[in-house]
Amino acid sequence: MSSDSGDLYSVLGIGSDADAQSVRAAYRRRVRQAHPDAGGTAEEFHQVQSAWEVLGDESARAAYDRRLRQPQTSAESPADEAAGSGPIYGRGSGFGGSGSGFRTTASGSTSAGSSSADSARTPSGAAHLAPVYIPDLSQPEPLSLPLTSQRSHGRFASRGLFGGGRVRRAERMADLLEKHVLAELPTARLFNAVALEPAEKDRRGRSRPPRGHAVDHVLVCGDTLVVVTSLEVPAAAASWDGRRLHAAGRSLTLPDLTGDSRLLRATLEAAMRETGRETALNLGQQIVLHSPDGSMQSPVIETRGTGSGRAPLAPARAFRSIREQLAASDQANVIDRHLLAALRRQLQHPLQ
Template structure:
């Protein structure tokens, strides 16, 4: 890219006082205009994506606003210096919302520990593509196809009621607010069984039992399995395997095993429909501190995550990670109704 606008608000055609809803609407408008398939250019589309990566995230936007207000010759106080160190730096070859732009306008992920961020493909905000198209009532009715959240939580079994149940319900509500609202084609499935669903004597599917994933999000050909933990401290550390907080070591749920088991089931179900599908997997553990702040606990990574394990994060950062994982797919605007139907067959509490 030959140059990079220093004012990200002007890229989206809004002012610094625009609220989150206005920022999102402006991004979608500009992304449609800038997309190469609509007559735009790759460079312009990249500028819009870069602006959205910062302004669409409350933490990154706050840091950017501080950077704009900071005196040009440097920080005047220790507090300003600390803020400047945490703030993103904008311009050619700089980092935008976790992604480093190069002079050629391409992107390469920056790293946090051993994990790499994944740049959104831009497909998530294109017009949805339904497979099969909506002229067919099969394999999923139109109301269920358009439904954003599927499945609920039982009072026993996986959650056992009480605090665990309330935490799962809270996580589902926050996923709807901070992930589904931003990705039009994403769908959330709660309490998804990891064993094949069965049939009753009349041939009807019956809710499966046994192990289950708390939350599964799907967007295009990407699945992200999500779980949550309570951490009774404002800070924690992660050594790549266990979480350490308040003098205790907390084992993380095996989301890698859950996601792989689910992929095996779903890909087999898709083959039965004649569709050969290869699903991408993601995962995220959401941490809740006693004050239920979106920004805490603060997690210090002290080791390299093993395999595909991702660092557990406070809600604000966790939901951003989930959005990035889902939106990275080039098929993020595809709604595969066969895949949605297969996921619904795995719900332990369909609720509809």
């Protein structure tokens, strides 16, 4: 398998048969060369970082290699020609990637060059392609390079005398999401303590930290948002009837993440329209249950009915569900800087 000028191996200056040690050495060499302080550019530096995010991870690299080996079609369909007049991003452009391209229309929105009827249900394979930044990294706005690169955003603050336990659970959950979701999906980002209502502005037009109801965690990958929260269950087993969770002789109504995610989508899409971009976001939700023993496999959930949202799951299964939801879109390798900026404005406690 050759390493043409558009792939991630070329970004690091190595062949596709390089072993893990050679990849690491090449990354260290190239990241020093590409650093702006050494005469490189911000975009070149970020390209090297993005190449390392894929090639430095064994599973991500294997998925990328499989995509490179797939035969490519040589002609666009009439539907592709009609999609818009903007540039096409994907294999052969930018700094790598393969498979479906993404077209930026005149309005700045994105659409996939090809699609599948199953794309909303199964991983598209795009999540491990080379990242595509919109707008590209040569533009300083709408989000700085450091914040664009940052994988996790926002923190939790204790509210009142009895808020410490909930904050500790949310912080632990954020750590687990970084380890079991972000580490597997190079283009995914995590936002913590995200308000659902639009942020207000002061007399000078500056945004204030948003108040009101907030969700614990929002993960974004491409055009997909997944809202996540976690609960502690005082038992090693529980049952779910589609509306209420039953455990240890108690019954609990779970948070309405479906409604929360729809409200957040409306807020974000309205914010995107203010920038001249029409965006249709896909939604997902997941409630993660923790048992007293801290096991990733428990509590065991017996599902007895169907509800409007996804069934709550133990951590191991929940993280797999979250990854599958995020990776389903054929735009999973797109990093929309306008969307990241809009999400940062919804943070109740941002970290710079």
